Amino acid sequence: MTTQATPRTQVNLAGLSRADYKGHNSTLCAGCGHNSISNQIIAALYELNVVPENVVKFSGIGCSSKSPTYFLNRSFGFNGLHGRMPSLALGALFADHTLKGIGISGDGDTASIGMGQFKHVMRRNLPMVYVVENNGVYGLTKGQFSATAEVGLELKRQGVNKYFPVDICMEALVSRASFVARSFAGDPKQVKEIFKAAFSHRGIAVIDIISPCVTFHNKEDSFHSYTWGKEHEIALHDITYVPAREEITVEDFEEGSTREVTLHDGATIVLKKLERDYDPTNIFEALRVLYEAEQNNWLLTGILYVNPDASTIFDMYNLPDTPLNRLPTEKLRPSRESLDQIMEQMKF
Amino acid sequence: MSQLLPASVRDNGTVGDRIVNDFCITFSTVNGSGSATANTILLKSLFRMGIPVNGKNIFPSNIQGLPTWYSIRLSKKGYLARVEMDHLVVAMNPATLATEMKFLVPGGVLFYPDDFKLDIERDDVVLYPMPVKRLVKEADAPQNLRDYMANMVYVGVVAQMLGIDLDVVYQVLDAHFKGKKKAVDSNWQVILAAANWAKENLVKCDPYYVEPMPPLEGYIITEGNVASALGAIYGGVQLTAWYPITPASSLAESVMEYLPSLRTDPDTGKATSVVIQAEDEIAAIGMAVGAGWAGLRAMTSTSGPGISLMAEYLGLAYFAEVPVVVWDVQRVGPSTGLPTRTAQGDLTFVNFISHGDTEYVILLPGNVKECFEFGWKSFDIAERLQTPVLILTDLDLGMNYHISPRFDYPDQPMDRGKVLWEEDLQKILEKLDGKWGRYLDVDGDGIPYRTVPGNRHPASAYFARGTGHDEMTRYSEDPDVWERGLNRLRKKIHNNLHLLPEPVIERLEGAKFAIVGFGSTDPAIQEARDLLAEAGFPTDYMRIRSLPFRDEVCGFLHEYDRTYVVELNRDGQLKQLLTMNFSECGSRLRQVSHIDGMPITANWIKERILLMEGK
Numbered sequence: 001m002t003t004q005a006t007p008r009t010q011v012n013l014a015g016l017s018r019a020d021y022k023g024h025n026s027t028l029c030a031g032c033g034h035n036s037i038s039n040q041i042i043a044a045l046y047e048l049n050v051v052p053e054n055v056v057k058f059s060g061i062g063c064s065s066k067s068p069t070y071f072l073n074r075s076f077g078f079n080g081l082h083g084r085m086p087s088l089a090l091g092a093l094f095a096d097h098t099l100k101g102i103g104i105s106g107d108g109d110t111a112s113i114g115m116g117q118f119k120h121v122m123r124r125n126l127p128m129v130y131v132v133e134n135n136g137v138y139g140l141t142k143g144q145f146s147a148t149a150e151v152g153l154e155l156k157r158q159g160v161n162k163y164f165p166v167d168i169c170m171e172a173l174v175s176r177a178s179f180v181a182r183s184f185a186g187d188p189k190q191v192k193e194i195f196k197a198a199f200s201h202r203g204i205a206v207i208d209i210i211s212p213c214v215t216f217h218n219k220e221d222s223f224h225s226y227t228w229g230k231e232h233e234i235a236l237h238d239i240t241y242v243p244a245r246e247e248i249t250v251e252d253f254e255e256g257s258t259r260e261v262t263l264h265d266g267a268t269i270v271l272k273k274l275e276r277d278y279d280p281t282n283i284f285e286a287l288r289v290l291y292e293a294e295q296n297n298w299l300l301t302g303i304l305y306v307n308p309d310a311s312t313i314f315d316m317y318n319l320p321d322t323p324l325n326r327l328p329t330e331k332l333r334p335s336r337e338s339l340d341q342i343m344e345q346m347k348f
Numbered sequence: 349m350s351q352l353l354p355a356s357v358r359d360n361g362t363v364g365d366r367i368v369n370d371f372c373i374t375f376s377t378v379n380g381s382g383s384a385t386a387n388t389i390l391l392k393s394l395f396r397m398g399i400p401v402n403g404k405n406i407f408p409s410n411i412q413g414l415p416t417w418y419s420i421r422l423s424k425k426g427y428l429a430r431v432e433m434d435h436l437v438v439a440m441n442p443a444t445l446a447t448e449m450k451f452l453v454p455g456g457v458l459f460y461p462d463d464f465k466l467d468i469e470r471d472d473v474v475l476y477p478m479p480v481k482r483l484v485k486e487a488d489a490p491q492n493l494r495d496y497m498a499n500m501v502y503v504g505v506v507a508q509m510l511g512i513d514l515d516v517v518y519q520v521l522d523a524h525f526k527g528k529k530k531a532v533d534s535n536w537q538v539i540l541a542a543a544n545w546a547k548e549n550l551v552k553c554d555p556y557y558v559e560p561m562p563p564l565e566g567y568i569i570t571e572g573n574v575a576s577a578l579g580a581i582y583g584g585v586q587l588t589a590w591y592p593i594t595p596a597s598s599l600a601e602s603v604m605e606y607l608p609s610l611r612t613d614p615d616t617g618k619a620t621s622v623v624i625q626a627e628d629e630i631a632a633i634g635m636a637v638g639a640g641w642a643g644l645r646a647m648t649s650t651s652g653p654g655i656s657l658m659a660e661y662l663g664l665a666y667f668a669e670v671p672v673v674v675w676d677v678q679r680v681g682p683s684t685g686l687p688t689r690t691a692q693g694d695l696t697f698v699n700f701i702s703h704g705d706t707e708y709v710i711l712l713p714g715n716v717k718e719c720f721e722f723g724w725k726s727f728d729i730a731e732r733l734q735t736p737v738l739i740l741t742d743l744d745l746g747m748n749y750h751i752s753p754r755f756d757y758p759d760q761p762m763d764r765g766k767v768l769w770e771e772d773l774q775k776i777l778e779k780l781d782g783k784w785g786r787y788l789d790v791d792g793d794g795i796p797y798r799t800v801p802g803n804r805h806p807a808s809a810y811f812a813r814g815t816g817h818d819e820m821t822r823y824s825e826d827p828d829v830w831e832r833g834l835n836r837l838r839k840k841i842h843n844n845l846h847l848l849p850e851p852v853i854e855r856l857e858g859a860k861f862a863i864v865g866f867g868s869t870d871p872a873i874q875e876a877r878d879l880l881a882e883a884g885f886p887t888d889y890m891r892i893r894s895l896p897f898r899d900e901v902c903g904f905l906h907e908y909d910r911t912y913v914v915e916l917n918r919d920g921q922l923k924q925l926l927t928m929n930f931s932e933c934g935s936r937l938r939q940v941s942h943i944d945g946m947p948i949t950a951n952w953i954k955e956r957i958l959l960m961e962g963k
Contacts, residue, residue, distance in 0.1 A: 053809065057811075074806055076811075077810075089638060090638060091636060091637065095639055095801060318618050320620065326802065334610040346754075
């Protein structure tokens with residue numbers, strides 16, 4: 001007699017299967033870099049054993065901002081206004097400081113209309129991952145220049161771009177973001193590892209991901225294309241994210257060729273030296289390598305800067321352990337006596 | 349300089365009948381000279397003597413150097429609106445003397461520093477020179493405080509000449525400086541010296557007197573913005589996001605002032621409410637909408653230019669059904685307009701704010717007590733209806749001191765609306781065979797149930813959006829779904845208008861026509877009704893306190909052939925909205941627009957209505 005094995009779904013330490021992290025089917029173009037990013041977010045959160053109910057998703061407007069529906073169906077999400085996602089996220093996360101935010105934005109949403117809110121959420125160090133799916137073009141309105149488009153880029157119906165591009169990582173750095181990285185949608189392994197590190201970071205974590213638009217902006221010689229990216233990507237380091245409970249095995253990382261950064265929750269990012277030694281805790285170095293990359297026409301990827309000890313906005317407020325949105329009404333309305341007292345004072 | 353008597357006194361040797369507790373005194377000073385303290389102390393001293401008073405600050409959009417005026421009206425009958433003429437003027441600013449003289453009544457009084465070069469042609473004014481510099485010098489005040497102390501000279505002189513009780517002045521001074529002995533003493537020294545000087549050197553030859561009245565039991569004195577802030581705090585506000593703007597700043601600042609004492613959890617020592625100064629008004633409303641969506645009682649406070657910036661977010665909050673409270677302390681628009689003057693010019697804008705079909709609950713407090721009351725009620729309404737609530741006050745109500753009956757402690761428990769936490773959600777899922785959706789009208793009242801982030805039930809999450817969505821929150825471009833959703837939003841509010849404050853209706857025997865108004869014009873309209881009645885025109889009066897209009901509004905309008913709609917804007921915005929809603933009454937409504945940026949007066953209303961009546 002033979003017994004048939006029951007098919008068993010593989011689960012992570014949270015007891016969840018990969019399906020528990022899925023979203024709806026994407027309605028973006030086939031081959032869009034954004035879809036690849038959504039898949040890596042799913043993979044990263046599955047591997048991190050994150051409970052989806054502990055995450056809240058936010059986005060603005062644009063192709064990028066549709067993508068929060070393509071992952072984590074079991075997480076709350078709010079697709080808000082163009083360029084105004086940071087303020088929405090800030091208000092919402094104050095309701096329950098134990099939640100972790102994931103914001104998905106685009107280059108138009110962040111670097112054009114949303115530049116102000118982007119920079120202010122950096123200086124407030126709101127604990128969330130802020131992903132910019134950066135393709136240098138407005139996709140949803142069918143192909144106009146964005147503020148990250150390179151000088152000289154030619155688009156059908158738009159002509160040639162005249163203006164200097166915004167470098168999102170540089171803007172994040174000078175606004176004192178506490179975690180700044182750049183990646184390339186065509187390098188999914190790196191996207192995943194950086195996302196894991198960003199998610200574990202306590203503070204704002206910006207990941208500028210060059211994510212080619214296959215429909216409106218994928219010329220082979222363009223900065224935001226797959227071909228150009230694959231040919232010009234220079235990774236600062238190989239990144240491995242090691243959760244707090246896993247030991248770092250020595251054989252994987254030879255002594256002298258790695259640099260470790262311990263994140264707030266005890267997890268470690270191990271940056272394996274490639275051609276250069278790079279200190280991701282040095283903001284001047286980060287700005288310098290970005291400038292160098294720009295001068296040399298490189299797509300420089302990796303974790304550019306991290307300050308694991310920066311105070312978050314929640315450290316600046318005297319918040320209770322109980323999430324604010326769980327406080328019972330008796331904690332919210334001051335006593336009758338206190339009003340009597342104020343009324344007495346107002347007799348003068 | 350010797351004291352000059354007006355012609356009437358010189359000729360007849362009499363001062364005329366005493367005028368007691370019924371006049372207006374205006375202090376003309378230079379902005380930034382610290383006169384606010386002096387004026388407030390006089391105002392509050394009068395209030396403590398039991399005299400109904402109101403103070404109006406007419407100030408420039410400037411930090412230092414431009415002229416500013418403060419008018420205190422005393423009214424034994426309790427009329428608290430602005431009046432057009434001054435009976436007494438304290439002129440501390442030589443640059444505006446000519447202006448002051450234009451508004452001083454015949455037989456009026458002018459107090460002025462004795463080093464002013466008086467260049468006035470009128471001989472019907474009582475002149476009281478004050479040795480300001482000498483008294484300040486003798487008080488040995490530090491150099492940097494001499495300008496401030498100069499104002500205390502007029503406090504002392506005016507108190508002495510009008511008969512304001514100096515003991516009361518001392519009590520108010522002590523309360524003002526919260527008992528800080530040094531500040532109290534140095535100011536008191538100047539006040540006392542000035543009062544003594546006046547007693548010995550000035551001969552009273554004007555008819556204006558202050559006399560104590562029975563105490564105003566159960567009354568307080570405060571500013572609307574403080575009342576609004578307290579209302580929010582007693583309403584359980586948990587997140588206030590704001591951006592500085594005149595005349596709304598003191599609302600959020602008052603929230604900050606009172607939170608530590610009122611909203612620190614005694615058990616944990618932790619804050620139960622946070623305030624965030626945003627980078628602009630778009631971010632401020634964004635934070636408030638995010639917080640409201642996530643289950644906090646959230647608000648922002650601003651004025652016209654800020655409201656303009658908040659338009660897009662308010663449309664999102666309306667459509668995504670997010671509770672949030674927005675205070676608009678109105679100033680004069682359009683554009684930057686007159687930032688330090690008062691108006692009711694935002695009414696139609698906020699009523700229609702944001703693109704597409706929208707509709708908002710708007711509350712219109714008419715006094716500081718209602719600022720407090722609507723402050724806490726607004727959160728109950730916003731959370732019950734899952735929609736933005738806008739509260740319109742104005743500079744006059746918000747920034748000036750008003751006397752008021754004490755505020756009543758909220759008489760209803762907080763209504764957090766249809767929020768589902770884990771167990772509630774489980775129950776409703778069982779009841780509905782698992783078919784719960786965020787925008788599903790389960791109860792048939794148009795109000796769906798909502799979950800908020802932080803709910804750990806695996807079925808709690810949904811994706812909020814400003815794009816088309818069905819009852820289950822899925823993106824949808826289906827024509828029927830869209831129409832159904834938009835109609836439910838309308839039903840949700842219109843089915844529940846009983847939650848909004850009803851209009852206040854007051855009637856007089858034999859009224860031939862009616863007056864309608866809202867907000868800060870109430871004291872002037874009340875007084876105008878008395879003036880009109882004295883002239884033989886008794887009126888009925890409806891003060892509207894909320895939009896969309898309740899049925900009572902329509903009923904009232906139908907009763908009269910003529911209804912005068914009094915408001916502080918050029919285009920008759922309330923009249924427009926009434927005409928739009930009750931077109932059958934449109935031709936019976938008459939527009940009474942007051943648009944110069946100053947608080948409206950009873951006399952102006954009376955004259956305008958009589959003119960329109962053809963009298």
